[in-house]
Amino acid sequence: MTPSRRRDPLWETPYSTATLDPSSGLPPFPAAEALRPRPGRRRSLFTNFSLFLNAGYLLEGRTFAYLGVPGFYPGELLLLLASLRRRNNLWHTYMDELRRRPLLPLAVALFLVWGFVESFRGYLGGYSLLDSFRGLAAHYYPLLLFVGIGVAGSLSTSYVMRHLTTLNILMGVAGIVSVWVPSDLYLPWTSNVSVVGKPAVPCFTLLLAIALIDRISLRLAISVTMAEFALLMVARSAILGGLAGGIVLLWTRRGERKRAFLFLAVSAILYAGISATIPWVVPDVGGRIGALSPSRIASRVVAIFDSDLAHEIAVYSGEDPLYLDAEAGTAQWRRKFWDAAINSLESPGDWIAGHGYGFSLGGLLSVAWGGYGNAVRTPHNFVVFLLGYTGIVGLFLYGLIVFAFGMQLRQCRPSRLKNGIIASAVGIMIMAFSGNLFESPFGAVPTYLTMGILLQLARGEGRRPLRRKG
16 A cells, blocks of 8 residues: 655655554654655755854854844844745744654743733833843753754764865864954944853854764864863863863764764873974963963963962973963853852842843943953852843743753764764753853854754664564
């Protein structure tokens, strides 16, 4: 009997009812081969534009994020275009996901609605319209997950991995360029955004590249090395995220962990050996980060937890430990900021619904560190951010998004791509708990968009067609 053929309205690829088990009670789901792009299918202009924006955020970070007018930046433009597409637009993808796997779409919708509630609370409380709705971005950026899911329909895993490998190389180049460009050159419409930015979320693409190591090649070695360089010259939260994700990656790869561990160990030993024997080769990015020597990197990370031990490392390696005062102080003011934000929740209503948007958590603590100082606007901890502005309800709804994403990923068959997503998610969570990854567009936009693409590719690779019994 010839299996019946139907068409999936989202992917427009045929799938067979013979691949389904009617006793499972599951709604029709396309077979794994149907989720992969058909041979010769061209990427649309919107897909190429999405990948371009994603690359811009990852390469230039904060600089690219501020290309626009207040309230309408590249991330907002991408969401608008995704909503206005004639075919396979954001809402088609969202409704298809809602029909098949409702938990994640419902969680995103509830989180968005709660963001509107908190924004209107702030506006009705006397704050300006711009201040009240500025925080809403943290609630609508998760919609980019569905943009990524839709975009993945015309992409293959091999293409995305080549794209990310190239991005790793370009991240290192962008980091080198940012060293040579004067840091006091700002975008004309801003007061503190440099003309040339630094890479955003480098641990993300680095972990994915290592996760998909199949064979060692010169291009892969260059890609990982450049991504490591980009990682070392950004915030310490990214370094911690990369370390945590690397540990998870070594655990998930199991039979292949020796290859990944050997690759990481050799690259680290080579970098340490070169910096020790030819110190003038090690770049100096200036500011708090300074020279990217192993001892300075180690002392910067250790200063988060133990400033005395960090001073000992710096002195033992022959470096001036004065820079650690700022590094240890940065960790101290963040903890004070978090304490101040939590202590500001005085009544049960504050704990349940937060202060609402418009209220400034940054006003609870203003910091200045000599030549490096500014008024800090966000707590650099997304949990504290959500508690302060949206209360336990907002934090619970976002936790539901993370849980739903994890459940969908759990259903995918084990693969290198799945391992890479898990390791990247761990690194992302570390950055969100110790930095402003989701509190600003330059981290949130590429993270949600890329995770949506990867989730859909993992589904296509990992779902085995169900066979009819008998």
